[in-house]
Amino acid sequence: MHVIGPEMGLTQPGMTIVCGDSHTATHGALGALAFGIGTSEVEHVLATQTLRQSKPKSLELRVEGELAPGVTAKDLVLFLIGKISTEGGTGSVIEYTGPCIRRLSMEQRMTVCNMSIEAGARAGMIAPDATTFDYLRGRDFAPQDFDAAVARWEQLASDSGCHYDRTEIFNGADVVPQVTWGTNPAQVVGVDAAVPDPASLTTAADRDSAARALDYMGLEGGQKLVDIPLDRVFIGSCTNSRIEDLREAARVVRGHRVASSVSAMVVPGSGRVKRQAEAEGLDQVFRDAGFDWREAGCSMCLGMNPDTLSVGERCASTSNRNFEGRQGKGGRTHLVSPSMAAAAAITGHFTDIRGWNFND
Amino acid sequence: MEPFTIHTGVVAALDRANVDTDQIIPKQFLKRIERTGFGEFLFFDWRFLPDGSPNPAFELNAPELAGASILLARRNFGCGSSREHAPWALGDYGFRVVIAPTFADIFYSNCFQNGILPIRLDEADVDELFRRSSPGPLRLTVDLTSQTVSDENGFSRSFEVDAFRRKSLLEGLDSIGLTLQHAGAIDAWEQAHGVPQS
Numbered sequence: 001m002h003v004i005g006p007e008m009g010l011t012q013p014g015m016t017i018v019c020g021d022s023h024t025a026t027h028g029a030l031g032a033l034a035f036g037i038g039t040s041e042v043e044h045v046l047a048t049q050t051l052r053q054s055k056p057k058s059l060e061l062r063v064e065g066e067l068a069p070g071v072t073a074k075d076l077v078l079f080l081i082g083k084i085s086t087e088g089g090t091g092s093v094i095e096y097t098g099p100c101i102r103r104l105s106m107e108q109r110m111t112v113c114n115m116s117i118e119a120g121a122r123a124g125m126i127a128p129d130a131t132t133f134d135y136l137r138g139r140d141f142a143p144q145d146f147d148a149a150v151a152r153w154e155q156l157a158s159d160s161g162c163h164y165d166r167t168e169i170f171n172g173a174d175v176v177p178q179v180t181w182g183t184n185p186a187q188v189v190g191v192d193a194a195v196p197d198p199a200s201l202t203t204a205a206d207r208d209s210a211a212r213a214l215d216y217m218g219l220e221g222g223q224k225l226v227d228i229p230l231d232r233v234f235i236g237s238c239t240n241s242r243i244e245d246l247r248e249a250a251r252v253v254r255g256h257r258v259a260s261s262v263s264a265m266v267v268p269g270s271g272r273v274k275r276q277a278e279a280e281g282l283d284q285v286f287r288d289a290g291f292d293w294r295e296a297g298c299s300m301c302l303g304m305n306p307d308t309l310s311v312g313e314r315c316a317s318t319s320n321r322n323f324e325g326r327q328g329k330g331g332r333t334h335l336v337s338p339s340m341a342a343a344a345a346i347t348g349h350f351t352d353i354r355g356w357n358f359n360d
Numbered sequence: 361m362e363p364f365t366i367h368t369g370v371v372a373a374l375d376r377a378n379v380d381t382d383q384i385i386p387k388q389f390l391k392r393i394e395r396t397g398f399g400e401f402l403f404f405d406w407r408f409l410p411d412g413s414p415n416p417a418f419e420l421n422a423p424e425l426a427g428a429s430i431l432l433a434r435r436n437f438g439c440g441s442s443r444e445h446a447p448w449a450l451g452d453y454g455f456r457v458v459i460a461p462t463f464a465d466i467f468y469s470n471c472f473q474n475g476i477l478p479i480r481l482d483e484a485d486v487d488e489l490f491r492r493s494s495p496g497p498l499r500l501t502v503d504l505t506s507q508t509v510s511d512e513n514g515f516s517r518s519f520e521v522d523a524f525r526r527k528s529l530l531e532g533l534d535s536i537g538l539t540l541q542h543a544g545a546i547d548a549w550e551q552a553h554g555v556p557q558s
Contacts, residue, residue: 117440205377304387323383
């Protein structure tokens, strides 16, 4: 849904969009107010076309500067969640602002907005601009009178100097490729760092939580990320399975082979993405390297079909949640970007993509 | 929906923060079409050992907590997936109240749809309740009319709750029926905003 809506032009700026899935936040990348709801509220919307809401607070996450080569939107959003915590956005809608955000493509913006929920915010939004309008032009459900629609959509952006209940400012240049080490998305570090020692954390609650997480994940404080070997690699999910994500991963993989210790798969985000990837020959790049190339679906993001981890299996995943058992009971999930997942599949362990040998 | 006015029950204390809805109800159980029957799968991976027998180390399996109807937890309870199966599982197991310092937004809303009262108390008050819950069992009275939580040993705190949600719970009101009282206004808005009418 979160791949198909935007790609068909169903998702448009200014819409209010709800769906029975928390990653509905993805659609905020097009300037819609989009959030997840439960089954009873879905029923309510179908019956009445409305939902009663209290006005949320506004949280501005402003990102100055730009992302360095090899650093992606996925790394940026993991970095932000690491900074503001899994409840930093609770009670709020996040608006992502700043030049670093403006530079992102639509698919990159979707990756960022998608994971707003992992920071506790029901919704995450990016004001529509020329990038948005160019993306929507010509799509299946884009308005017939497109220019009139653009004129309306241009009115939606937040006024300059407007009041946000809270603002946090970051610099894109500070972001390095990220890897989660624990059992929630905020338990994350740069790939060039080490798993934290629980004793070094400030509060007793954080120490307990980290100790529990490390026990589940089979890791120790001080262990370097690049020394951690992997069993599985999953490239897919509504966070990172669009054509740009597949191109990014294919570029890393081209001319290399998946490590013999790793079983890796790529699951495109929709039938349309799959067909486009095949038209570009990306499927062949993945197959030649030893990846499984699959039909579109949610797959191993949440393990509701047979694509699951076994107990103790460690996976580099481009999905959005590393909770205990998320990908399979006892499974150990590390969240990364598509290029980082691809590199890990080749080397068999986490690898800093910034030093990668591309066979372009 | 069963009204909620005043409830007295035993507290089950779950001393963990960031309890996500994948823990509350794992995904392999989301394949029913009824809202009932999820209680036996509540906290499945924590409650049961790999062989299916109850895990004696899991807090909620303590024999004195059988029949507990108030869950006490730490920050950010119910984070992660929006699955409404989470409050369904909690309710089916027997919980009518969850007390925590903070809740994830979607889970918080989903509770009200299912006659479960989520109560936010200050971290210090939650700490105090954890202390009072051991050795257990701790009994609390939750009064939605007066918006108070109290025990039999002098603990009494008031809690906040949105007025509309409070009224809906007190009266067991059907939210769809309530909204449809505004059907005229909804239609008028849609027509004014060019929403195609079927």
